[in-house]
Amino acid sequence: MxxxxxxxxxxVEDQLFILNVIYELLKSAGYKHVDRAPSAEVALDLMINCKxxxxxxxxxxxxxxxxxxxxxxxxxxxPLSPDxxxxxxxxxxxxxxxxxxxxxxANGFLVKPAKLDKTVxxxxxxxxxxxxxxxxxxYSVIST
Numbered sequence: 001m002x003x004x005x006x007x008x009x010x011x012v013e014d015q016l017f018i019l020n021v022i023y024e025l026l027k028s029a030g031y032k033h034v035d036r037a038p039s040a041e042v043a044l045d046l047m048i049n050c051k052x053x054x055x056x057x058x059x060x061x062x063x064x065x066x067x068x069x070x071x072x073x074x075x076x077x078x079p080l081s082p083d084x085x086x087x088x089x090x091x092x093x094x095x096x097x098x099x100x101x102x103x104x105x106a107n108g109f110l111v112k113p114a115k116l117d118k119t120v121x122x123x124x125x126x127x128x129x130x131x132x133x134x135x136x137x138x139y140s141v142i143s144t
Contacts, residue, residue: 007031010047040068074105083132
């Protein structure tokens with residue numbers, strides 16, 4: 001029987017120290033399959049070979065930000081299913097950016113610095129949610 005701790009998680013964060021801290025946090029909580037990506041571009045490459053169940057992504061990153069990555073997933077422009085759970089990781093964000101993440105059906109928000117209990121709670125909530133994405137075209141018109 002698979003449990004939530006067996007889900008495949010992709011952690012996307014461009015600050016390597018934070019990336020590694022959250023990775024260790026997830027591993028210490030018993031999550032067995034956690035991959036790290038220091039950019040959205042690396043994340044897209046990793047998606048080719050692995051069907052992730054959850055993406056935890058920072059918003060503010062160079063080149064492609066986490067909102068753009070979320071939009072690509074929801075619009076069906078990645079190898080992952082548009083219903084892949086996505087949690088947004090942020091230390092601060094404008095109301096506009098958070099509004100865009102909500103419009104793109106982010107499955108949760110996690111505030112840095114991530115705490116173990118909150119992280120586990122947000123992951124559980126993302127999978128408990130009865131999430132059905134809209135048609136891809138509904139996401140592709142949202143401005144990021």
